[in-house]
Amino acid sequence: MDKAIFRHLSVRLVAEHACLDVLAAPHGLDAAVGPPAILDPSPGAVVLAAGVDTPLARAELLRALGTAGAAAVVFKPPVEPGTLAAAERAGVALLAAGPGLSWGRLHTSLQAAADLGPHEPLGDLFQLADTVAATVGGATTIEDPHSRVLAYSNLGHPTDPARRQVILARAVPEEWVRTLRDTGVFRRLWGGEGVVRVTAFDAPGYRPRLAVAVRAGGEPLGSIWVVEGERPLGVEAERALRSAAGLVALDLLAARAATRARGRGDDALLAVLDGRVESLLTREVLGIAPAGPMAAVAFAPEAAGGPAEEITAARRVADLVTLTAAAYRHHVTCTASDGRAYALVGGPQPARDLAAQVVERAATTLRLAVRAGIGATVDGLAAIARSRREADQVLDLLVGSPGPGIATIDDVRARVTIERLRGLLHEHPEFRELREGGLATLAAQDAHKGTSWVATVRAYLDAFGDVASAADRVSVHPNTFRYRLRRINEVFGLDLSDPDERLVAALQLRLT
Structure with missing residues (x-):
C-alpha cells in the first residue's frame, strides 16, 4: 500500500468522490483510509462488501475488519441499526452505496481517488488547454468520453478544417466519430495504447494529430487531441502529452466533483425531507x-x-x-x-x-x-x-x-x-363501512324520491342539536324537523341522540 496515499485520503474524501453516504464514522470523517479492496480485510482498506447482505454476515465481516485494521466498509442499503452498532464497536467507518451503483464502477471510482489523492483544482480548463498546447507544440482540444469539447487552446497554432468544425459544434461531428471508430482510432485510444498518432485520414487540409486518453484509476475521464503544426510532433511531444494527461485528469476530476457538489446539497435536503437515512455528511452539506x-x-x-x-x-x-x-x-x-x-x-x-x-x-x-x-x-x-x-x-x-x-x-x-x-x-377497503349504513340509505332514498333526509341530518349536526336553529337552516317548522328526526330513527335506524352515531354520521358527510 502507498503510505503517502494512506496518510492523505480520508473517509470524507472517498465518500464525496464516490457519492457515498457515511452512516458511521467511529474515528471521524477525517480518519485516514487507503485504496479499495473487495472483501479483503487489509489494514486501512476501504472494503467493498459485495454480496454481504444479511445482518449476521455483515456483523461477522465487521468483526474481521476491525481485527485486521480496515478503515471502512461499503454496504448496499438497507443497512440495519444492528449493523451500524457493529461498525461502531469494530471501529470501522460504514459507507452506503446507492442501489443502482455497480460494485465494479464503485471500485473504479474509489481507485481513481486513491491513485490521484486529494488535490486542488488547477484552474480554468481553457487555460490548461493553452498550457498543453504550448508544451506539446500544437493546437489542443480537451474532450469528454463522448467526444464533446470541454476546452480548446487559442495560441495561434496552425489548425485545419476538421478542428475548426469540432470547435464550432463544441463536439466531434457524427461523420468524424464514425471515421474514428471505423479506422480503429477509438479502439486504440481507449484500449490503453498510450499516445495515439492519427495520420491516415483522406480529407482536404487534414493535419496529423496526437491523442491520449485521460484516466484516473482506470476510469476514462476524457481525451486530449493536439494538431501537428509547422514542426512534426515527435517523441518529445508524445512524452509531454502523456505527462499532460495526468494534469488534465486532476482538473477533470475537480470539475466533476464541483458538479457533484452542486447536486449534493439538493440530494442531501431531499433525503432529509423524505425521511431517508441521514448521512453524517448531511450536516456539513446543508450547513x-x-x-x-x-x-x-x-x-x-x-x-x-x-x-x-x-x-x-x-x-x-x-x-x-x-x-x-x-x-x-x-x-x-x-x-x-x-x-x-x-x-x-x-x-x-x-x-x-x-x-x-x-x-x-x-x-x-x-x-x-x-x-x-x-x-x-x-x-x-x-x-x-x-x-x-x-x-x-x-x-x-x-x-x-x-x-x-x-x-x-x-x-x-x-x-x-x-x-x-x-x-x-380510499386506501383501506376495511373502512368501507363509512360509505354504508343508515346515511347511505338516506341518500339513496333522497335520490329516488326527492326527499331531504340527508339535508336534515346535516342541519342537525351543523346546529349542534339545536332543533330551532337546524329547522331554520332547512326552512321548516321545528315540529316538522322533530318529526323528520323521529322518522330517521324509526325507519332508517339512525339514532342521532347517540354520540357514536352522530360522530360516524358526521364523518360520512365530510368524507364521502
Missing part, C-alpha cells in the same frame, strides 16, 4: 445544525403549461428563496422537486416571514403566483420529514382554491385532518 427548532416550507408556482414548465418555475422559485433568505440574513436551505420548491427554515416566525417575502417577490419579479404551505416546527433534522409532509398537505389545500396564498399547518389543521382521513378511506 445547518442537526438539532434545534426548524420547519419545512413548500412553495407551488402556478405556471402555465405542462410538467416541464412547472419544474422550471419551481427551480426559479427555489433560486428566489435562496436570494430572499440571503438578503434578509435568514439561514435557509432550499431545493426543488416535482414542480415544488422546498425550504428548510430555522423556526416558525422566520418560516412565515420568508414565505410572505417570497410570495410577494415572485409576483413582482417573476410574474408568478405562488402559494406557500408551512409545516409544524419540529426539533431537529430527524423529524423534519413530518414537517415537510404537513407543508405539502397545506399546499394541496391552497393550490387552485380561493383564499390566502400562505398558511401554516395550525391554520388549516382541521381541513388537513379531514383530507388525511379521506385518504385513509
Whole structure:
C-alpha cells in the first residue's frame, strides 16, 4: 500500500468522490483510509462488501475488519441499526452505496481517488488547454468520453478544417466519430495504447494529430487531441502529452466533483425531507445544525403549461428563496422537486416571514403566483420529514382554491385532518363501512324520491342539536324537523341522540 496515499485520503474524501453516504464514522470523517479492496480485510482498506447482505454476515465481516485494521466498509442499503452498532464497536467507518451503483464502477471510482489523492483544482480548463498546447507544440482540444469539447487552446497554432468544425459544434461531428471508430482510432485510444498518432485520414487540409486518453484509476475521464503544426510532433511531444494527461485528469476530476457538489446539497435536503437515512455528511452539506427548532416550507408556482414548465418555475422559485433568505440574513436551505420548491427554515416566525417575502417577490419579479404551505416546527433534522409532509398537505389545500396564498399547518389543521382521513378511506377497503349504513340509505332514498333526509341530518349536526336553529337552516317548522328526526330513527335506524352515531354520521358527510 502507498503510505503517502494512506496518510492523505480520508473517509470524507472517498465518500464525496464516490457519492457515498457515511452512516458511521467511529474515528471521524477525517480518519485516514487507503485504496479499495473487495472483501479483503487489509489494514486501512476501504472494503467493498459485495454480496454481504444479511445482518449476521455483515456483523461477522465487521468483526474481521476491525481485527485486521480496515478503515471502512461499503454496504448496499438497507443497512440495519444492528449493523451500524457493529461498525461502531469494530471501529470501522460504514459507507452506503446507492442501489443502482455497480460494485465494479464503485471500485473504479474509489481507485481513481486513491491513485490521484486529494488535490486542488488547477484552474480554468481553457487555460490548461493553452498550457498543453504550448508544451506539446500544437493546437489542443480537451474532450469528454463522448467526444464533446470541454476546452480548446487559442495560441495561434496552425489548425485545419476538421478542428475548426469540432470547435464550432463544441463536439466531434457524427461523420468524424464514425471515421474514428471505423479506422480503429477509438479502439486504440481507449484500449490503453498510450499516445495515439492519427495520420491516415483522406480529407482536404487534414493535419496529423496526437491523442491520449485521460484516466484516473482506470476510469476514462476524457481525451486530449493536439494538431501537428509547422514542426512534426515527435517523441518529445508524445512524452509531454502523456505527462499532460495526468494534469488534465486532476482538473477533470475537480470539475466533476464541483458538479457533484452542486447536486449534493439538493440530494442531501431531499433525503432529509423524505425521511431517508441521514448521512453524517448531511450536516456539513446543508450547513445547518442537526438539532434545534426548524420547519419545512413548500412553495407551488402556478405556471402555465405542462410538467416541464412547472419544474422550471419551481427551480426559479427555489433560486428566489435562496436570494430572499440571503438578503434578509435568514439561514435557509432550499431545493426543488416535482414542480415544488422546498425550504428548510430555522423556526416558525422566520418560516412565515420568508414565505410572505417570497410570495410577494415572485409576483413582482417573476410574474408568478405562488402559494406557500408551512409545516409544524419540529426539533431537529430527524423529524423534519413530518414537517415537510404537513407543508405539502397545506399546499394541496391552497393550490387552485380561493383564499390566502400562505398558511401554516395550525391554520388549516382541521381541513388537513379531514383530507388525511379521506385518504385513509380510499386506501383501506376495511373502512368501507363509512360509505354504508343508515346515511347511505338516506341518500339513496333522497335520490329516488326527492326527499331531504340527508339535508336534515346535516342541519342537525351543523346546529349542534339545536332543533330551532337546524329547522331554520332547512326552512321548516321545528315540529316538522322533530318529526323528520323521529322518522330517521324509526325507519332508517339512525339514532342521532347517540354520540357514536352522530360522530360516524358526521364523518360520512365530510368524507364521502
